Amino acid sequence: MHIPDGYLGPITCGVAYAAMVPAWIIASRRVKKTLAARQVPLLAIGAAFSFVIMMFNVPIPGGTTGHAVGAVLVAILLGPWAACIAVSVALVIQALLFGDGGITALGANCFNMAFVLPVTGYFVYRLISGNSPVKSFRRVVAAGIAGYAGLVIASVCAGLEFGIQPLLHHTASGQALYCPYGIKVAVVSMVGGHLLFGFVELAVTSLVVKFLQVQDPTLLGHNREAAS
Amino acid sequence: MSGKTSGGFLERTIQGAVSLLQETVSVENVAARNGFLQHRDPRFKCLSAAALLIAVLMSRNLAELSVLYAAVLCMALLSAIGLFFFLKRTLLFVPVFSLFIVVPAIFSGVTPGEPLASFKVLLWNLTITRQGVDSAIVFFMRVLDSVSFAVLLVLTTRQHVLLKTLRVFRVPQLFVMTMGMTYRYIFLFLDIIQKMLIAIKSRVGFVASTRDGRKIVTANMAGLWLRSYRLHSQVYDAMVARGFSGEAFVLDEFHARVPDVVILLAALMALIGTLWLNLFFR
Incomplete structure (x- = not known):
């Protein structure tokens, strides 16, 4: 899902940055409106949480491990717009301070992982959980499905971004200049991988929500206004 | 614990946290050297x-x-x-x-x-x-x-200089301030993760079933969120006590x-x- 520099051409990079600017502006306004000044450190906590959540190795069948992205989890905990800022900040830190991930592809990475993933995931979570009580099992199921669905939808976006490169940028002799695979190959491989390993996201999102229902259910109910 | 064993996930996570810390220290050392680009x-x-x-x-x-x-x-x-x-x-x-x-x-x-x-x-x-x-x-x-x-x-x-530069380029204050705090929180979280996982390792040993392993990891994630959530109001109080009024100020001046x-x-x-x-x- 994390797109490095050099995979996407200038048009895609530019369009992705342009698409993220209004998303960041809306997110900043929503967050300023809904988060009290006292809660400003919460955004940083959310960003750091989404950064380190990727470092947890989660055991998967077959003896190997995978990791979750955690963007939908942050959206459930802080609201989708706060999650958009938090995950964007985590991605910028990863790219600028740790030298991982692309700088020219940062707009595309933020679009996929900080916008599409938490916003669609949160929508699915709200749709399934409805008005069920905070401690209900329905919310655990909703969180798991939301994490999985958000990840798969974001992988479709990433696949499309890869897949349009040979159409947008090639030489006169047909030589691809950036990602060389067409839409069919790129989307199938991206979505296939995430359909298969997306259950790590499903397990992590649902189990963390289940754990918080027991330990401190107020944490799952405080961001309702931020979400709407 | 039942089911197929999947040892090593605790060690891998601890190792990942340690590697990131070591890498950050080595990057800071390089950034502090007396080189051409370091002085720019x-x-x-x-x-x-x-x-x-x-x-x-x-x-x-x-x-x-x-x-x-x-x-x-x-x-x-x-x-x-x-x-x-x-x-x-x-x-x-x-x-x-x-x-x-x-x-x-x-x-x-x-x-x-x-x-x-x-x-x-x-x-x-x-x-x-x-x-x-x-x-x-x-x-x-x-x-x-x-x-x-x-x-x-x-x-x-150096990382703090890079963050300061973003503010010079008119990146919104909410983002830059959040980035600065996030950067510090990451190291706090890494320390918490390391301690939590080493504590688990010393109690349950190396082997856990895949299912139990997932439970351990997710309980740790939730625990991390609980601990850090409780911290945020204390952090805000500390910021106010140091004179924070909603605007972050840049102390160092750059000279071209x-x-x-x-x-x-x-x-x-x-x-x-x-x-x-x-x-x-x-």
Whole structure:
């Protein structure tokens, strides 16, 4: 899902940055409106949480491990717009301070992982959980499905971004200049991988929500206004 | 504990946290060295890096990308960064991973064109094409150049200075302030994770079933959130006690010198040259 520099051409990079600017502006306004000044450190906590959540190795069948992205989890905990800022900040830190991930592809990475993933995931979570009580099992199921669905939808976006490169940028002799695979190959491989390993996201999102229902259910109910 | 065992996930997470901490310390050490780029004004350095990254993005042939790669290696050497250290830091992972990804593109099935070599593997006749090989080399070099320029910027600029530079470029205060705090929280969280997992390891040992392992990991994630959530109001109180009123102030001033302007002009010339070559002579 994390797109490095050099995979996407200038048009895609530019369009992705342009698409993220209004998303960041809306997110900043929503967050300023809904988060009290006292809660400003919460955004940083959310960003750091989404950064380190990727470092947890989660055991998967077959003896190997995978990791979750955690963007939908942050959206459930802080609201989708706060999650958009938090995950964007985590991605910028990863790219600028740790030298991982692309700088020219940062707009595309933020679009996929900080916008599409938490916003669609949160929508699915709200749709399934409805008005069920905070401690209900329905919310655990909703969180798991939301994490999985958000990840798969974001992988479709990433696949499309890869897949349009040979159409947008090639030489006169047909030589691809950036990602060389067409839409069919790129989307199938991206979505296939995430359909298969997306259950790590499903397990992590649902189990963390289940754990918080027991330990401190107020944490799952405080961001309702931020979400709407 | 029942089910199939999947040992090592605790160790891998602890190792990941330790590696990140070690890497950060080594990057800070390099950034503190007495090198050419370390002494440059970060505003000019960031603008130069951006211009060069765009030049890499716009390049369409191997010659241009090779010249840019030679330039990044020279700058690394001038900045007291060992060649082996720099190559290890830049070549491993992303470029090598990209090389594996691009291998199928050298065959006629993905990139049709002039055949270079044909051979049979089991039931398939495979043909390597010149266009496919050219495409793969340009793709690999572009990824390598991009990673190298980004890593060079990170290695020669201290993290807090880089964050301060973002504020100079009018990046909204909410983002810059959040980034600064996030950067500190990451290390706090890494410390908490390490301690939590070592505590678990010392109590349950090395082996857990996949299912139990997932429970342990997710309980730790939730525990991390609980602990940090309870911390945020204390952090805000501490910020207010130190005079925070909603605006973060930059204490250090940046001073531009002649070499800063020269390096920016050189980067802009490289960008203009690349645009000129690729837009008017393709």
